[in-house]
Amino acid sequence: MPQGQWSRKRERQYEHIKASAKERGTSEDRAEEIAARTVNKNRARAGESKQASKSSLRDMSPQERGGKRSGRPGPRGRTKDQLYAEAQRRGIKGRSQMNKKELLDALDR
Structure with missing residues (x-):
């Protein structure tokens, strides 16, 4: 269990996904x-975590998503919010x- 504050339910979920x-x-x-990412996103969506990103709260759950957006290019690629967050991390000017x-x-440049 990587996080001490996880409930037994989240620990079982973590082990099952792993x-x-x-x-x-x-x-x-x-x-x-x-x-860990899946459990943390579910915790954020359920209000069990102190902090949560906008994408964790507004996006579909990991179980619903089921690999629909796994970073592949094309219509199944990353969301605009994910691209914006990456551009922000890289310091790309004019991203907004x-x-x-x-x-x-x-981002491809």
């Missing part, structure tokens, strides 16, 4: 990351005026 990812051939580290396509192009 085991499922490992069964699909994911490495141990990546399986732990996927499980960009549409989704422009953000994607700026």
Whole structure:
């Protein structure tokens, strides 16, 4: 259990997701990351965490999403909010005026 404040339910959820990812051939580290991110997003959506990002609260749940947006380009690619957050992390100027396509192009440069 990576987080001390997780409930027993969240711990079971973490272990289940981690085991499922490992069964699909994911490495141990990546399986732990996927499980922790999924549990933390569910905690944020349920109001169980002190902080939550806008995308965690407004976006669909990880279970509903089911890999629909796994970073692939095209219509199943990242959301505009995800692209904007990445542009913000990279310090891309003019990002607030960009549409989704422009953000994607700026990030690809």
